[in-house]
Amino acid sequence: MKLLNLTINGRKHTKAVSPSMTLLDFLREELNLTGTKNGCDKGACGCCSVMIDDKPMLSCLLPALEAEGAAITTIEGIAKGNALHPVQEAMIEMGAIQCGFCTPAMVINGVHMLAKNNNPDDDEVKECISATVCRCTGYNSIEKALHLAASKMRRAAHDGS
């Protein structure tokens, strides 16, 4: 066991972990943050995406200890209280959620993309979700949702300035 210090959704954690434990298992099993899903455990489904220092990465491909000192955002940290992120709102509105197993990862990746660029073209949107498997929706509605979220965010940015 080794000591791990990191910040998750704004909260600091210090915990002893087994060196071979992945960040995904750490989140799910040690911290009970079960919103991050395990779909393949080998880097090929994207369901375990979390933001590490503001970049989406696959938590199944990372020893937890690799996240020492990092700031991590999981799906549980995206909404601000009851206020959903525009990506979350748009996903609901567009019917981009069916079984929902891929949804947390889609949100994480979408939020990241739009934070960098709130006016993405079709290819950028596809790229953003291209490595997260969704077997239910065929991706069309998720793409629409991300475009919708982008326009919401553009409007908000415009109104704000």
Next chain:
Amino acid sequence: MTDHKMTDLTKGYPAKDYKVIGKPVPLIDSRAKVTGQALYTDDIRLHNPLIIKILRAPCPSANILSVDISAALALSGVKGVLTGADFKNNFGVLSISKDEPAIARDMVRYMGEPVAAVAAENAEIAAHALRLIKVDYEITEGVFNSKEALKPTDHPLHPELNKKNNLHKEILQEFGDLDQGFSDADVVIKKRFRFASINHGFTEPHATQVQIDNKGNITVYSATQVPHYLHMALAEVLEIPEHNIRVIKPHLGGGFGGKSDPFPHEMIAAKFALDLGRNVKIKFDREEVFFSHHGRHQTDLTMKLGYSRKKGITAIDLDTLIDGGAYGSFGIVTTYYNGVLLQGPYKLPNFRFHVQRLYTNKPMCGAMRGHGGVNPRFASEVLLDMACAELDIDPAESRLNMIHKENTLTTNEFRVTSVGLHNGLTEAIKRTKWKEKHGKLPFGTGIGVACGFFISGSALPIHWNKLPASTVRMTIDYDGGVTVYSGAADIGQGSDTMLAQMAAEVLGQPLENIKIISADTRTTPVDLGSYSSRVTFMAGNASRNAAIRMRRILIEAACDLLEMIPPEYDRPDAPDNFFRQGGRKPDFEQGFLGANPDYADGFIIEDGLIRSEKHNASVTYLDAVTKALEFGGILQTSGTYRAPKLGGKFKGAGAGLSPSYSFTAFIVEVTVDPETGFIKVDKATCAHDCGFPLNPLAVRGQIEGCIHMGLGQALMEEMIYDSGATQNPSFLDYKIPSAFEQPEVDIVPAYSDDSEGPFGAKEAGEGILAPVIPAIANAVYDAIGIRLTQLPMRPDRVLSALAKEREKNQEAGT
């Protein structure tokens, strides 16, 4: 930028002033899912569970000489080890093929089959213990394809069947006069088609957790589409009364048929919990999901189709081998569906099918979206396209002319009620500018059409009994909140939302006032499960019927308060089929359409009031609820659905019978790169007749999802086996299309109003898939002039076919 506007799928329908029905409603659990709060099976935290791991056979065919578990048992932290000897009874989703043991007993029938299981204090110990189990295998010669499996043998996979071969099920049915049919044809084409087995690819791996109380009762949380069947199988395998078992399906990460059987790990988990008196937990690795499979059957079929300019399709003769793998699963149903689902969407006067399902030493195949109908549909739609090409007939026009009329019987006596395909396909032809494109696009680009047909739930239950196919319980609390209790399993398709819509519409409540409790065998009445596209039709009707009963109670209470004489409901206690037509019986012969409750009683519930139109008087909804509660203290109704008596009198007449059928047409546009053989699907236009679309947003989701899956099967998905060994059990090697491969989708309305569906609705989850694939193949032909007869249509196959075609042309030229 993509256009966010959506086609109004309810366009073309007579104006209906529904409040909730027919409106695009996001699934009611969306918020829980989008915030990560929704709990899937593996997310549930039971107190101090043991972790289970399964030892899987590394060979596809062997006798098990011995299993030595002593070292594993001796390992500190190991609480129990199970082997085949611990389970006496086999199970299987169909009562006629209960051939699967929870753990292999004397024989290994597929690579990856459970041969032992360990329950330990943590995953590491369990994994370690697996390595300490010594299994002595005597490797035997396996059977790895259907053709081999047909040969006589002294060592069949299932000796208990007392057969001298590996034939699991054989069906031969003939309708009409086949010879006459072919002699009526202007062109007869016969071709062989081959289809790889494919996997559901749901994102949530199988998982089960079992909670035990101190009286030996277990609660089984499982990622299952069929809580009811699981409940029955557990009782049988564990030999305990059903009332000691409670099955709950938490949020489910996709099924598509892949979670519609009871599974070995569910038996194993429950047994460990009972034996050890501890909570237990198991979750599959992705590779275990692939080893367990249950996907679409590998298929080798030959089809002969006759086509006449005047009459359309005159005859189909189908001969199919489907590779079932090691066990039965839904296989017998699959066997029938391979034949009978060809009965639509067109008239088919003369028809024969011969389907054989074989046992082989591979992971079993079972139900998968579009169950049994997908592969033969590919063959018939491609052959039809070939016939049209040969006779120089427009293949879309030709299809339009052959579609079943409403309210007809098919040759094998399926009752076809509503049909919205004609208007749907007509619209699709217009929208895609088909006439300007088909046969006229430059080399490398093409457009193709195909249609399909599917059941809206099987009319017969798979375990024969007289109970309703679906029952819903409905209560209203003191606070006016409505709760719907249904056994139906929401597997991501949105059935909970649909049930809520039914109740909200009839009871004049906003959707938020309706709470759903579903898929819990203790608290919810029986529903047979989420398979065969039955939920909207059956559970939907049950919910609607329960709500209609509830509404009557409320109206009577309102009348009491208003001191009015309550309306005379014809037969308040009538069985549910009475409600079907708002009082009138469904009358198929007379072609009665429009299964909507007419609120002829003159009352309206809305905005928290119950109003009498006639007397212009009202009471609040809450007062009426309180009044109604005075009598019994609780306010509760039930609603059921049972299919009407249907079908012919011949053997096998029950297969494919459904109270209603859905119809689909696809027009697909592709680009083919003749140098690399890559097929790119650019656009898919879909007309899906699902009756009245209860929730256009959900219908759209089903259509887009089916396109994705169809595309995968068409172009890249395939289970690869080497002598029975699964070669690609991962999401890296099993190629599920990404967002880049998904085409643009256009959905055109296909109007129909089903006489028996809830508010006129039919299925929208499965039937859409089958025509996607032949539409792509037909578009490829339009693009580069080759016919592909093997799935997936990999680039290398495209190139080989092109090369052959060139050779042929050269020979013809010289």
Next chain:
Amino acid sequence: MTAPKKDFDFARPKTIEQLYNLVQECQHEGRQFIFSAGGTDIMPNLKSEILSPDIVISLTGLRALNNIEKQGDHIIIGALTSLSELCSNNNIQKYLPALARAAHKVASPQIRNRATIGGNIMVENRCSYINQSPINRESHSPCFKIGGDVCHLVKSAKRGDDILCQARFVSDTAPLLLLQNSTVNIIGPAGSKEIKLADLYLNDGIESKSLMHGEIITHIKVEITENSLSHYEKLTIRNALDFPSLGVAALRRGNGDISVALTGLNTRPGVFHAKLENHETSDDMIVDICRKANDFTVTYQQDFFPRGYRKNMISVFIRRAINKILEGAKS
């Protein structure tokens, strides 16, 4: 729940000095170690028990190795630079756009945020037999690559053969780096050195890299070729996630000479040249290169695509990559 089957220890030294103290300690105690950068290649291999070290030594603490700099006519890329940083770096986009393109074609956005360029040029060779679930491997006898005595791909292979293992080279970024005459800076217990990238790669699928155990790559030095144009094309069935079934990098120098490097086909990358002076037309050059590439390449069936198809695609993809460049040259 599927933690790597064998528990391993984990350490993340912060300096090269700490690193080598740890390495020495491990060597002294006989503990097996492997290095991890982004870990995106080793983690799946750990989970499916292809690797089973006692300790994983992460290089991510060596922050100094995470930079991109232009020095004269070279670009120096720190080995720990992530592929997504590489893609978006101004100097790379300006001087080595095809490298950015190749890096962008690796795996997926989430993986590229983690995966490093050092890890990418060092990525383990792959084979359809070895990159499998343990159950699958158990069903065969162990092959050479995991200490066994057979090869399941080339049944006739035997110990003592020149090439024992045909596991194929799959790095997407190496081909272009090779064409740019890159060198790699290496440090190890014995000190530091600089070698040609081409010399990093060996013929065998098992010992596929010439690094000594314990050595690490610190930087990659890439030549900026004046007036050159380059391109990368990759064959995969999907537009995301997949390893290259075939990858082609092409480079046209200012003097008109064309070079091509291939990945995904053989145990090592292949590099081929055509000089302008020896050919009449650019098409002749393409034909010449395709011929050489076809001769060199022994592709075994170990991929989604059949061997014959991949072989046929070599010329198609070379032609496409070069044509793309020539189009660029015209405009």
